[in-house]
Amino acid sequence: MPPIPQWLRSCRRSFWAGIPLAFSLALGACWTNRTGSEVPPLTQAVQAGSPTSAQNPFPPIPTPPPPLPSPTGTPGVPPWWPRSQTQVWEYSPYAVVLSGFLQGLAAQGGSLSQQGILLWTAEGELLAEHLLDQPLPVGALDQLAISLMAIETWGYEHRFETRFYTTGHLLGHRLTGDLIVVGGGDPYFTEANVEALARHLRNFNIRQIDGDVKVLPSFHLVGQTDPLASGRRLAELLADPEHPHTVSISGSVSTLADLPAEARFLASYTSLRLGSLLQILNGSNDRAMAETLLAELGGKPALLEYLQHRLVAHPISYMDAAMTLGEEDIRLGKADQALQLSPRAFAHLWEYLIDFTAGDPTRILPMAGIGHSTLRVRTLPLGTSAQVGSAEDRLMVMGQLSDGTNFVLLNQGPDLGLLRQQQDQFLQDVLVINEPSHR
Template structure:
């Protein structure tokens, strides 16, 4: 603190004491004059640009954006503030990054009531959330539910078998009976597999089948809606004259409920192991493959019942208690064709998948920066493992960052290209926040 010399007279001491006040007023006047000064005329523009740094070395303070309205109407709380959360969460760096992300979404026309967001640690600690318990459409993320259900039903190493029989016998290059296909539920039986079958028939010396193609379900040629359509398509592909191994077929295609006793095995096909099939499924978002696997698992109603039992009745024990989902957070949307899940229901789904893959989600999911997959168009942190999906006005993602932070993004926005950039930037910022905390 400035001391006043005691040897001065009263008037001089008064003047000396006023020096700090005068200096403060002068500095305040300079600051106010700069902020309220009229813009320079065109003829003074160049001089003003050169002289400005010398006149005021202090940069102007940026005006913060106005706060977004709170959906709950609670005064003083920003829109991302979670319900029933500890007061310490307000000071979290993750909360600040999430707040900026939500403001960016709102600025681009995204509805805050349609933004489901969740971040949590590998230990189950909640880091940040928005609309934690609101069920939202998950689109292609339903493939994670299919993956978990399939792994728990069959196991990672399971392989589907497809067998081919005949009801007749070979006479020269002719097969007098039918070609019978006994399906095993393979969700990835493709046209390439039909070409292998045609080559095998040629190797057996068969060039013509007098009967027709008959299918014993479950069999689905990828891209076909059911077993009957698959049988007819299989017949078309086998006798395609443009193919390298055409086989003439007398009839079309039909289905059988059971096998006759007079059959002889011609060939069999063993699929890739289930884990590899799920890698293909989740890395490509192949809807035909999704429908084939879904049909083999009993349809969407069976999937819904499975999830309500698995995620609600058997929650993951190490997760924050606030992350326990209710049964109402797992449902089908209008028409019963789209799955709706809340962020915390997806969190339990993700944790169960980690357990089913022995803690290595890359066994069934793509990783950013490696290979060709749905993550190829993203600028995610290298090493991020995730499943993504899209709809006309939303993008969805579930996965984990390289530092082990788990994430769920169910975001709404009118421009998917901008929304994709916002998501990727948000995850880069989340990773940057966690870096100093880990050290």
């Protein structure tokens, strides 16, 4: 064999040395085209001009959410696990479902510093928690606090009475005098009740009132907290020509401090019992009704004082030690004066509600799968008694699963629809965990 020239030997070494580099470049180009991050101009033009071109078979893999921080400082201990149970957290199945729930909230853009979560048993044993002691906005869940205060103030069987008087006399079809309304604090006096009043007046042959409508507190019509506004609306409805029992009124509407001595009784209306009214309130989230009831109880400052006295000064004795309350667990928001409660404050509130309803929360709360309440749009486990609320980017739900497990979820996220699904799935998972122990 003839000898290989020196210049060819150097080229041969360069050739073999360049093979790995060429292979790497070719492989890199292959992955770049696969992921679609860099497509040659000619390929782009062909794809743009051909509607039948194949779609990208390898879409980019989404970046997983970052790992959750561990403010406890204990390696391996998730930050949402009860601080009093850090030594046994790894043996509990609640750690898995709670971790997945929080990871899902973080993945959709929810802030972990705004997620209040609490699970506990009927015996007061703490099962799992996140931000146990941090007050958060409660939305319509303040109706649970209003309900508790109302039951303790008036009693479950209490009924509100609205009375009607007159200072005039009947001349033909005309009542020459004033119609006086004495409110009894009924939070659910509706337009249907006004129609019944008009029918009652027509039965007395009264078709016209030559006088004023005068209102004494506390009269509330269709959720109006102002007695004067309620009186004006009452006069409008009585004189509405569209109604079959119209009663015209010639005078104006004003308020009175006391009932005149010469006033004579005309009619009265007695409300449903308080327990039934609270079922309507909590089943429909009627905010006008809630505001009316709260006004009768003294407003937000009175509610805050009541909760601090009832929950902080007289906490439930059998609750887990980690759920001991402080005054900082209950407050009003600085900007909107909206009620804010920590998850453990809700736990004590719930236990008192159970006591005041003789162990049956459905006496004032809706149940999933039954009726047409606010729970009808949820996929909560059947048999769950709960109250829900929402506010901008927040969704709240509190109640009791069919197996007796109690829960509080005060969650924040940009997509309320997704947040609702995540909450419902979390409670479904909790119920599955509990099933073996109830077989």
